[in-house]
Amino acid sequence: MNKAYLGIDIGSISTKGVIIDGQNRILASEYLWTEGNPVQAVKKLLLSLRGKFDPASYAVTAVGATGSARRLIGVITRATEVKNEITAHAVGTTTLYPEVRTIFEIGGQDSKIILVENGVVVDYAMNTLCAAGTGSFLASQSRRLGVAVEDFGRIALTSQNPTPIAARCTVFAESDLVHKAQIGHSREDIIAGLCKAVVTNYLNNVGKGKKIVGPIVFQGGVSKNVGVTKAFEAATGLPVIVDPNGHLTGAFGVAVIVGRKGAERPFDFGLAEMEFVTKGTNCDGCANHCEIIRVYQNGELLDAWGNKCEKGVSRTR
Amino acid sequence: MTKKRKVTFPHFGDYCVPIEYLMRQGLDMDYVTPPPMSKRTLELGSKYSPDYVCAPFKIHLGCYIEAIEKGADTLLQTGGVCRLGFYGELHEQILRDLGYQVDFINLAMANYSKPYTFYREFKKINPDLSLPKVSGALLTTIRMVESMDAADDYIRRNIGFEQEEGAFDRLRADFLNSLALVESQKELRYLAGNYMKRFKAIPVLKPKRPLRVGVVGEYYSVMDPFSNHYIEREMAKMGAVVARWMNISNSLFHYPKKEIQARIRGYARYNMGATSMATIERALRFAKKGYDGIIHIKSFGCTPETDAMPVLQNISADYKIPILYFSFDSQTADAGIQTRLEAFYDMMTMRKGAAATG
Structure with missing residues (x-):
């Protein structure tokens, strides 16, 4: 029996899972929508992954969780590593591309830039309070234009003359887009303009003040949009690598971390059939009213968090 | 003899302790400590503040309202070298519009180069003030x-x-x-x-060579842990030495203005106001001392600190020191902050590890 490691990346929009062997080879992977319910999404993920690898030759000996729901999912899957997504992405990419110097990452709600020297992360930045120029912005504009977001890139490439679209702010971009459509710009030009706007926004905000050096790897859901990739190449004057598994990098990265650390904890795919309930309550200990989250498995309390002081800790009910 | 004043000042880290001492011992007033800051403080403050004003203004307003509810009748506000200089007037106006009958001691009306003018402001509220008593208490407060x-x-x-x-x-x-x-x-x-x-x-x-992180930034947000989501503590608890120069002693009592200007000449020649020059000077010093990283903290929209950021980026590039930037408004979710801090810690650890082996 060979050891295998499961990495789960639960983002706001999508949930990704990867099972790797000791040589960091991907044995199984799955990508599905979170749909606002991370617990349900992970159950689905586990059911799917279970059928995709050979249980006779591999056993999952440890689990790692990353992404914005990492804490919750880490508790449920008894993960040995709960890692932030910035580190997970960096480790995933540097494992696959040891020469990489710059990582562009655009996801559903956030975007980041990671600078690497000799395989080590030396600097990073992440977008702040606003989701401008991320996947959810492209998705909402695609609905407005009546085009599937998956077709965006292909359509963008047919444009000869991308329409300039204000890139600074989502609200301005949207009104600019409506205006440009009404005065008669073609749909492919607008879509190409949007891809360009995402890139401009990214380089001016997240990439501000950072020296961008090749090789560049572009990942996250938006890297599936070839229009954005081309716009990145045009803006930086450098080739941009998109890995076919780029959308899985976070899950892959946290699986690699788990393998490196070597800690083991028995894992059972039967979790997918168990009942997990989360309850949010407001602590009445003081005026701060901390939002406390409790997680129950088959009616039994697994963990609780969210309180700022000792008063609020309750692991009993 | 008039009734004793019940004075209050917004929370600012734990400086309410010396402020209370000054009010009681020096100015012969009662002091009302605002209730510990909470989401309610933020909600009250944000509700009655202009949306685009910086977070410290909102927090102060929330503290005032909660202190008035606890019985305060005299509110103290300081002057300052940015928008803060106008805060007292605006707070007073908003609270009056809300119908609160309170008095204001607005130290923005005093002149910092003439200490006597502070005495004049306090004297307006308490005519029985004794100068020797105030001076003695002030020294102990310091x-x-x-x-x-x-x-x-x-x-x-x-x-x-x-x-x-x-x-x-x-x-x-x-x-x-x-x-x-x-x-x-x-x-x-x-x-x-x-x-x-x-x-x-x-x-x-x-450990022999622990991770060292320097903290710089805007006056209030950097010194008030509630405002910055206890970021220094979170960082330290991951296992790091956290250093910060900016505090009341260094900025108010021992501010080396000339030295600061001279030391950062290569990076900034004109004063950009408020804490910006001290931010740059300290960041440069942390960089030169070989710290593993710098955290820059400011409230959203703080102009002097926004101006300091391009300079910090130059220092970061010249000394190859990573800088993590935080901008706080009245948001309460900690998850995003935690993610960035963890990643920053991981990065510093990996860099240090690579430097040691490579």
């Missing part, structure tokens, strides 16, 4: 602030390595409680010395 700042500096550098979880926090709470009971400068001197010994006696287990 010493009290210095002793707190010295203790906090030591705690930031060591709390990440305490052997017994909570040892520093417990002793610090004890220290503040004792400070609140001090009556003379002599007593204070003894107390401060005694507690400093006890802080230093707390067992810590520090």
